[in-house]
Amino acid sequence: MCFVILSFVFLVQALETSNHPDVIQTILNLAEFMDHSERGPLPIAYDRLGKSAEETKAYAKALRYKELQIHKHLNRGGNGLTTEDCQALITYANKLNVQEEAAGVVRYAEQHEMVIPMLGRWYEKLNEWEKALEAYMADLEPLSDEMIGHQMRCLEALGRWGELNERARSVQHKDQKVAVMAARGAWAVGEWEAMKDYVSQVNENTQDGAMLRAVLAVKNDQYDVAINYIDKVRDMYDSELTAMASESYERAYGAMVCVQQLAELEEAIEFKIRPERQARIALLWSRRLQGCRQNIEQWQRLLMLRQAAAIVFIRICQTNLWLRSLVLTPQEMHPLRVKFSSLCRKHGKHLMCRDVLRELLGLDPGAPLHKAVAPHDKPQLVLALCKQLWMDDYRNEAVRTLEALVNHLDRLPPNHTPEAARLCAKACLKLGEWTGVLAESTPMTIGGVSSSGSHRSLFGGSISDEQSATEQVIRHYARSTEYDRDWHKAWHKLASAYFTALSRDKELSQAAAAAAVRAPHTRLIHPTPPPPILPQQQLGMIPPVGATGQSAQVTTPLMPVPVNTTVPLLPVSALPPPGAPPCPIVQLIPPQLSPMPLHSTSLVTPPPPVVPVNIGYAVSAVKCFTRALQLAPGSRLEDTLRLLQLWFDYGEYNEVYKQLSENMKGLPIETWLEVRTASYVMMLSKMILKAVPQLMARLDSRDRMASLIKQVILEISKMKPQALVYALTVAAKSTNIDRQKNAQEMLAAMAEMHPKLVEEASMVSEELVRCAILWHEQWHDALDEASRQYFQTYYCELSDAYKFCQAFKRTENVKELTQAWEIYCQVFKKITTQLRQLTSLDLNYISPMLMKAKDLELAVPGTYDPSQPVVGIASIGTHLQVISSKQRPRKMTIRGDLSF
Known part of the structure; x- marks a missing residue:
């Protein structure tokens, strides 16, 4: 024991006196090991271990020991964190690039109103240079060389070299850090002689x-x-x-x-x-x-x-x-400087972004950017300027400047390079986004009453401003696709704009019906906005489905074209038959537009009108979503789900159905089989097929909808049968007749191409159900249900019998029904006791077929990934564990054939 105590003393001495980082690091590793050992921890104070870790730049260990020290202090009844504790935590978190923890400590100090002598230093460690500079400038203490050094550090990080050089010249005695910052400031502005003088002091x-x-x-x-x-x-x-x-x-x-x-x-x-x-x-x-x-x-x-x-x-x-x-x-270097300004803007460093843009535009320091003249010969710079103006809340100026840039680009020769075409497409795309935002933020005035929101254009007799803005947004997005036909983002935005317009019309229809119910004597006008029309030279064209961007032939107009809808825009009265006497012109006016009578004692309320569906928008949305899915570089989930919603909502219209039928064949199979991986605590992964459940849920459809779903399922089953075989097998046993019939038809078609896979899936599905609920469990549930039915049916009779039994206790005559009921109760109790004792099942007795199943072609449930090799079922574990809960689920072990 003396030897052990003496060793600890030597360890502490080594930590305090040793100048060798390797020795200190070894002792720190020993202390960390002893913390997890039965004989640990080492009897060394946390502050000593923390200081040693900081000296060797092992900041993760230093942070851990500081947290342990604070925790120990709080357990002893301490009053919370001190300013020194907060300072240490912020320092270590900054060293480890854990900005979230440092920001949390600052928030804690602000909530507890702690007195912070040097608040600027804390903001420095958070890389909040503007706040740090403000804190230093607001300090009332006399300006010292140390304070100037902190200000120079902030100015260097913000790139304000002129102010940095001024402060550098005001410092009398420059230490190493100040001299380094002064040298960098002179370097940035090209003052080489001054830089040479500063470097000589380092x-x-x-x-x-x-x-x-x-x-x-x-x-x-x-x-x-x-x-x-x-x-x-x-x-x-x-x-x-x-x-x-x-x-x-x-x-x-x-x-x-x-x-x-x-x-x-x-x-x-x-x-x-x-x-x-x-x-x-x-x-x-x-x-x-x-x-x-x-x-x-x-x-x-x-x-x-x-x-x-x-x-x-x-x-x-x-x-x-x-x-x-x-x-x-x-x-x-101009493009790199523009890229740097965008980087500053994205990270919230707007002051630095403005300085860079002023330098690129040749403006004086502090000149307002919204009054600058945009050089259209530098479109990248103009686009960056517009983005910063938008962030600075000069939104109208940003839109006007960007519109001028787009108009200038339109006048240029059409033979653009790929880089120039992408830049033009970005400008049009951004213009469309901003136009939509401005339209949403502008209130509508209806009848002298200000209105906002999605229902602000409900009343009125002309096309609303909101619809005009929608047309402009679609027009800008369409121009973006014209400039760059292979850019996924442009097609996605255009398709989303059509989708949003359809959703707005749907909301208007619902609001119109609700308004008609609330105000039955109000005659409403429900105009259906026509599709936007562009000049012939600006109409974009969508390439055929499945064609590449470069070789695609232009055949289909980009903007929605007028098509015959099943519902007229304005219901009109029936025309008089030929030869009939002329009728007043008022009779030919639609009811919605007929004038209200001036002296009418009663009003006849017409049925609530329905806002017709703009099928042109739906057709164009299907086209654009299809193109976006073909060009998607990564996840297709959002576009796929929206395309499915269009399919299910508007698939009964002839034009939409025809477009869907043409486009489905050109979509990649991965569109329907997108896999998202979600990581959990134990580093497990769960593969979830997103679009397949949507298709399975519509298997009970009829007529054309069902045929289109079958077409997609057949295409998937040809290439990726593992993605559908489980779902179709379950649907084939559904209680819904239509779902069952369609699923069986699909399984029969799949069996022609993959007979072994379908047979294995059917066997595994049936046997898993057999393992999930045993016979005596079914008996138990049936007896339980029978007892409930018995009491509910015969409760009154049993109550009367009980009264008679009280009167005739002397007879003590046992009824046959009572004997039968006692037998049922005994059986029920025995099964209940048996189920409680049932903790594991032997697969050999409950499902011999699964026991014999080896090296199946069928994938392990839940593991199928279209982008990875199929992990087939190699074998199934011989024992099933029963989880003790109300439903008593089973835990089964399935071994895959994946080799490591």
């Missing part, structure tokens, strides 16, 4: 010092010096990157970006000394940046390196004019 044996000196050496064509500094920085990152990569990829990513900067510095040297490699290196830089994680700070540093290199390369271009177009000039 220790060259640090990572930043050596890195900045390497940049200056490349700028001054001192390649050997630059290579030495690059190797020096790489050696410094070696041990750090190895330690971080062993913990997680997230922690090592920042160091990997710095190593990437070193590699690009070497490529910059190669660019200058090897002209034949310039084009390849320039292309490599662009693609590499596109592959980087969308982190603002890391993109900013990489762009600084490219910008510095670009300024150096201009001088070479002056002596090599023929290479000028191949050099990464600032003009060639």
Whole structure:
């Protein structure tokens, strides 16, 4: 025991005095192991272990020991977290890139109104640079060099280099961190002499010092010096990157970006000394940046390196004019800068995004963007500007600017490159989205009363503003598909617009019926909006189903064309027969438009009118959803479910049915078999076929709907029979006659192509039912039901008999019915007792056929994935476990033939 205690003392001394990270890391691993051991934990304080973990940059362990220390303090009756505890938790969470935990700690401090002396530091760790800068600027303490350093850190992260350089010049005594930030600020604006002065104040044996000196050496064509500094920085990152990569990829990513900067510095040297490699290196830089994680700070540093290199390369271009177009000039960096502004906008850094856009537009700092003149010769920049104006709530200006851009693009020659076509399509798509949003946010005025929502255009005699907006949205989406016919998003948006219009008409119809019931003396007008009509030159064309985007022939108009509907737009009175005397013109006016009598003592209420279905929208929606499903790069679930809804809601119309029949054959089989994988706590996966249950639910349909469902099921059964065989086998035993008949017909057709599979599915289904409920369980349920029926039927008679029995106790005559009932009760009690004792079943006795089933072609239930090999049933476990619950379900083991 003395030896053990002495060992613990030595362990504590080693943690406090050792300078070797490997030794400290070994002791920390021992402490973590002892926490899970019976003899643990080690008698070492959590704060000591946490400090040692922080010294070796094992921040995950440091965070764990800090949480254990706080938990121990709270268990002893502590008053909650202190400011120091919150600071430590935020620091560790920031080191581990767990921003959610750090944000939660800040929220906890705000709720408990904690006094935070340096709130800006907390926001810094959350990467909330704007809030941190505001906190520092609002500090009432005298402005010190330390405070200026914090402000410079925020300005550097925000990319506000002018303000950063001003503060750098105001610092009297620059420490290492301030000098590094000042050097980066001078680097960003191209002040090389100032950068040289700042770099001289940084220790060259640090990572930043050596890195900045390497940049200056490349700028001054001192390649050997630059290579030495690059190797020096790489050696410094070696041990750090190895330690971080062993913990997680997230922690090592920042160091990997710095190593990437070193590699690009070497490529910059190669660019200058090897002209034949310039084009390849320039292309490599662009693609590499596109592959980087969308982190603002890391993109900013990489762009600084490219910008510095670009300024150096201009001088070479002056002596090599023929290479000028191949050099990464600032003009060639324009798309990357636009991409960077979009990255800032998506991450909520709107101030930084505005600064980048002002720089690209050539505006003064602080100039309003909504008054800027959009350069239509740079459509990417104009699109980014419009998106930022929309985010800044200058929505009308954004829409007008984007409309001007689209009109400008329309006037250009039609021979667009793929990149230009995609850009035009994006502009039209965004214009359609914004038009729809503005239409939803604009209230309608009906009869002097402001109305909003989906029912605001219910009353009136003309096409509503909402319908006009719908036409504009559809028109913009249609133009997007014209520019890029192979873009899935454009087709999806256009199809969704048609679908939304149909849903709106359905809501209007329901609201019209409800309004007619509430106000029976009100005559309503229910106009059906006609399909939008475009000029002939702007009508888009949908390629045939199944055709590729490049070779598809244009045959079908994109916009919905007028078709014959089964319901007229306005019901009119019957025309007089030929030869009849002329009748007043008023009699030919539809009832909805006839004037109300001025002096009428009674009103005849007509039946509630029905808003007719716009079949043109339904047909166009089917076409566009089909095209979107053909082009979908990933999940097709949303489009598939909406297409099914159109099918089931409007499939009885001739035009829709005809379109569906033509398009179903061109859809990929995967459309109906999309699989979504959901991860659970035990890392299990559950495969769920989404569209198949929708088809099975409509198997009881009749006439044309059933024939179309059969057509789809037959197509699936040819290629993927495993996806349907279980569902069809169950449906074939349904109590619904139509469902049963259709399922049996489908199984018979499938048996012609896959006889063994259908036979195995039928056998497994029947035997699983046999295993699910045994005979004596069926007897138990039948007796239970019989007893309920008996008491419900004969309760009154038994009550009367009981009264007579009370009067004739002397006779003690036992009735035959009583004897029979006692026997039933005894049997019922015996079966109940037997069921309670039944915990497992032997498959050999309850289902010998499943016991003999080996190496089936049938897939294991619930495992079928169309994109993976079929996992067949190799064998079934010999014992079934009965779960103790009311329904008494069974747990069966099925072994698949999947080899590992």
